Amino acid sequence: MSDERNFSGGESGGGDRKFFAKPKVCQFCNDKALTIDYKNTDLLRKYVTEEGKIRPRRQTGACAKHQRLVAAAVKQSRHVALLPFDGKLNDR
Numbered sequence: 001m002s003d004e005r006n007f008s009g010g011e012s013g014g015g016d017r018k019f020f021a022k023p024k025v026c027q028f029c030n031d032k033a034l035t036i037d038y039k040n041t042d043l044l045r046k047y048v049t050e051e052g053k054i055r056p057r058r059q060t061g062a063c064a065k066h067q068r069l070v071a072a073a074v075k076q077s078r079h080v081a082l083l084p085f086d087g088k089l090n091d092r
Contacts, residue, residue, distance in 0.1 A: 024061025028069075036069045038076040041083055048074060052087030 028034055038044070047055050047062075047070050054074050057067045077083040 026061060026063040026066055028066040029063055036066065036073050038073040038080065039082065040073075041077060044070070044074050044077055044083060048083065048087070050087050052083075052085055 028036065034043075036043070047060055049055055054071050057064065060067065060070075062070060074083060078085050
């Protein structure tokens with residue numbers, strides 16, 4: 001029995017690699033022409049989950065300023081009935 005073990009990743013040799021996520025950048029800061037508006041439901045749907053919840057910053061990559069504006073626009077769009085509250089589409 002050998003007392004020497006390879007703790008650097010086992011026998012396959014590729015265990016030293018770690019996952020590094022690409023840093024997310026705010027799409028609103030990059031594209032100054034892109035505006036946040038409650039009437040733009042196609043844009044706002046990217047920031048809402050299938051259940052109807054607003055996605056957090058760590059998922060969307062938006063900066064704090066624009067995440068607050070997106071959240072306000074989603075809430076306003078829900079209030080005017082452009083977006084559903086629960087995420088279900090009306091398929092009646």
